[in-house]
Amino acid sequence: MDFFTEYYNIFRGIHEGSWAFLVVLFIVAFVLYRSRKLKAATILHMITRLFYLFMLVSGIGMLVALNFNLFYVVKGLLAVLVIGFMEMAAGKAKRNENSLGSLFIVLVLVLVVVLMGFGVINF
Numbered sequence: 392m393d394f395f396t397e398y399y400n401i402f403r404g405i406h407e408g409s410w411a412f413l414v415v416l417f418i419v420a421f422v423l424y425r426s427r428k429l430k431a432a433t434i435l436h437m438i439t440r441l442f443y444l445f446m447l448v449s450g451i452g453m454l455v456a457l458n459f460n461l462f463y464v465v466k467g468l469l470a471v472l473v474i475g476f477m478e479m480a481a482g483k484a485k486r487n488e489n490s491l492g493s494l495f496i497v498l499v500l501v502l503v504v505v506l507m508g509f510g511v512i513n514f
């Protein structure tokens with residue numbers, strides 16, 4: 392196996408293995424913030440942020456190997472937007488503001504990004 396295939400597979404493994412954890416961790420942190428369990432929520436939120444990093448680094452690593460293929464650049468930008476919305480939703484839940492609308496936006500965008508990842512949505 393040549394070097395680039397090997398490096399691509401490592402990033403792909405990290406990406407595949409992390410996305411579901413990211414989504415679940417975010418939801419648990421969100422629910423904990425809304426239930427006013429602030430200490431537990433803060434810890435889960437910190438771990439969620441670690442997974443943003445895994446997704447970003449592995450995603451950008453694959454993008455480099457794919458020569459910034461336009462479709463995946465769009466998917467990556469959308470994913471960065473998802474991360475932004477996740478932070479907004481978590482922040483609102485923490486501040487005890489009405490946050491269900493922002494949760495809904497996050498879940499819809501996550502669905503789009505995941506469907507793009509699996510090639511169900513394509514262009």
Ligand code: HEM
Pocket residue numbers: 403406407410413446447449450451453454457463466467468470471473474501504505507508509
């Ligand atoms: C919220 C963050 C993200 C989620 C939930 C997500 C989700 C996914 C999923 C489910 C896949 C399919 C994995 C598989 O085949 O099992 C995928 C693939 C991919 N993602 Fe992401 N992703 C995220 C962030 C990013 C970012 C930030 C980038 C780039 C900067 C990126 C670039 C890619 C690329 C290039 C693939 C193609 C893998 C392949 O088919 O070989 N992703 N993503």
